[in-house]
Amino acid sequence: MSPEVPDRLSLTLNALADPTRRAILARLSLGETSVNELAEPFEMSLPAVSKHLKVLERAGLISRSRTAQWRPCKLEPEPLKEVDMWLRDYRKMWEQRLDRLEAYLKELQAKETQAQSAKPKDDNTKDGEIK
Amino acid sequence: MSPEVPDRLSLTLNALADPTRRAILARLSLGETSVNELAEPFEMSLPAVSKHLKVLERAGLISRSRTAQWRPCKLEPEPLKEVDMWLRDYRKMWEQRLDRLEAYLKELQAKETQAQSAKPKDDNTKDGEIK
DNA sequence: CTCATTATTAACTGATTGGTTAAATAAAGC
DNA sequence: GCTTTATTTAACCAATCAGTTAATAATGAG
Known part of the structure; x- marks a missing residue:
């Protein structure tokens, strides 16, 4: 029933x-730009881009100044910092996961080495890549 | 016209x-749980939660196993890692911004000290925190 | 003042979202 | 085989989204 304003994150x-x-945002990370220039790489109308900019502005990710009829946009990294902070709590999870993989690989390698000591041939363990 | 499948990020x-x-996700960071238990804190129907889980699953943020009639959910941090990697390129921006603030504060402090040299009283500059 | 340029707003549309309730499915217990 | 428990699917709805075209606003140039 209430309009339900979403949280910043x-x-x-x-x-x-x-x-x-x-x-x-990637384009803006290179520096301030006008709306037209921002829109140029996309095959969509200017109003569409304008709407995207409004979404970004509402999130505080960009700010706009005014020079003549241009409204140059500027990247505001503050909200990204908040995302980073939210992520922080989870960061240890994938690191931990990597640790476990590493441990597993070490264990595997140990077993391999042990097996190879009987029949020594070429080593096939080279990369920890999963996918 | 085309169904337009969105990228993973x-x-x-x-x-x-x-x-x-x-x-x-926060709840799941404490360990695997059943759908009912996950739904418990929210004042919304079970199907609604089920839909949220499907969104999370489609993004690869959770996986589900099966034990009897339960479908315990487990947090999968991999996609979060990708978000972190995307953020990486922007991280220097807010750090840079902090650096500039720091420099500004140092400069301010220098000016203050200079001014204080005439009328020395207590020092009020102590922390670089913004908000 | 009029025109060209830059950008936004308005009005519309179809697709997606986030929720609902009711029905269906799956597995286990008796 | 029926009942209970856990969960999903179906059908529906209102709100929001992402795009369109056409109209409007703001500014500077001539």
């Missing part, structure tokens, strides 16, 4: 969950 | 852009 993540918007 | 960020889903 949700606003930010939602803004980031679109490849066009991320591309815009 | 967009899928992940979109899944994260919802407080309910983030809360589910």
Whole structure:
């Protein structure tokens, strides 16, 4: 029933969950730019880009100044910092997972070496890549 | 016209852009759980939670096993790692910004000290925290 | 003042989202 | 085989989203 205003982090993540918007941010990381220039690489109308910019602005990811009829956009990294902070708590999880993989590989290698001591041939363990 | 399958990062960020889903992940960071238990803290129907889980699963953020009629969910941190990697390129931006703030504060402090040299009183500059 | 340029707003559309309730499925217990 | 428990699917709905085209606003140039 209430209009339900979303929290800042949700606003930010939602803004980031679109490849066009991320591309815009990537472009802006190189420096301030006008809307037209931002829109140029995309095959969509200017109003569409304008809407994306509004989403980014609402999330605080960009700010806009005004020079003549241009409204140059500027990247504001603060919300990204918040995403980073949210991620922090989970970071240890994939690191831990890597640790376990590493341990497993070490164990495997130990077993291999042991087996090879009987019939020594070429070593096949070279990379920890999964996929 | 084409169904337009979204890239993995967009899928992940979109899944994260919802407080309910983030809360589910937070709960799962404590360990595997059943759907009912996951749903318990929320005042929404079970099917609604089930849908949220499907979004998380589609993004690869959770996996599900099966024991009897239970389908315990488990957190899969891999996609979070990808978000972290995406963030990496921007991380220097807010750090840089902090650096600039620091430099500014140092400069301010220098000016203050200079001013204080005439009328020396207590030092008020202590922390670089913003908010 | 008029025109060209830059960008936004309005009005519309179809697709997706996030929720609902009711029905269906799956497995285990008796 | 029926019942209970756990969970998903189906069908529906209102709200939001992502795009469109057409109209509007703001500014500077001539």
